[in-house]
Amino acid sequence: MTQRESFLNEEHTELLAEISEMSATPGETGKLFTELLNIFSAHLDREEETVLPLLGYLRDSVESLVEVSDSLFKAGKDFRTEYETMENEHNAMDNIMKTIEPNDASGKVMELIRHIRHHVMLESEIIYPATMTAANIVISRTGAKGKWRSGTEL
Ligand SMILES: [Fe+2]
Numbered sequence: 113m114t115q116r117e118s119f120l121n122e123e124h125t126e127l128l129a130e131i132s133e134m135s136a137t138p139g140e141t142g143k144l145f146t147e148l149l150n151i152f153s154a155h156l157d158r159e160e161e162t163v164l165p166l167l168g169y170l171r172d173s174v175e176s177l178v179e180v181s182d183s184l185f186k187a188g189k190d191f192r193t194e195y196e197t198m199e200n201e202h203n204a205m206d207n208i209m210k211t212i213e214p215n216d217a218s219g220k221v222m223e224l225i226r227h228i229r230h231h232v233m234l235e236s237e238i239i240y241p242a243t244m245t246a247a248n249i250v251i252s253r254t255g256a257k258g259k260w261r262s263g264t265e266l
C-alpha cells in the first residue's frame with residue numbers, strides 16, 4: 113500500500129477500534145454501537161477494495177499514462193454497483209447515532225459520533241464523487257489503449 117492510499121485505512125482502523133470499544137459498554141449505548149459496528153465493519157471492507165485503488169489511479173494519472181488493469185476495472189464496476197448501498201449504510205449509521213444522542217450525551221460518546229460524522233461527510237461529499245469520476249474514467253478507458261492521463265481527452 114502506498115502512503116497516499118493509507119489515509120483512509122488509518123482512519124478506518126482508528127474508527128473501528130473506537131466503535132468496538134464503545135460497543136462493549138453495558139446498556140443501550142453499547143447495543144446501538146454494536147449495531148453500528150456491524151454496518152461499519154462490512155462497509156469499510158467494500159470501501160477499501162474499491163475507493164482506494166480507484167483514487168490511486170486518479171492520482172497516478174496526474175503524472176503519467178496509466179493502464180487499466182483487470183482488477184481496477186472490476187473495482188470501477190463494483191463501486192458503481194455498490195455506491196447506492198454504501199450511501200444507504202452511511203444513512204443507516206447516522207440514524208443509529210441520532211437514536212444514541214438523546215439518550216447518552218457523555219463526552220466520549222459525543223466525540224466518537226462527531227468523528228464518525230466527519231468521516232462519513234468527507235466520503236459522501238468529496239471522496240465518493242472523486243471515486244465515481246475515477247470509476248467512470250476506468251470503465252470508459254477499457255478497450256482501445258486502456259490508458260489515460262489527466263488533461264487528455266477521454
Ligand atoms: Fe469509510
Ligand SMILES: [Fe+2]
Nearest residue numbers: 155159232235
Ligand atoms: Fe463510508
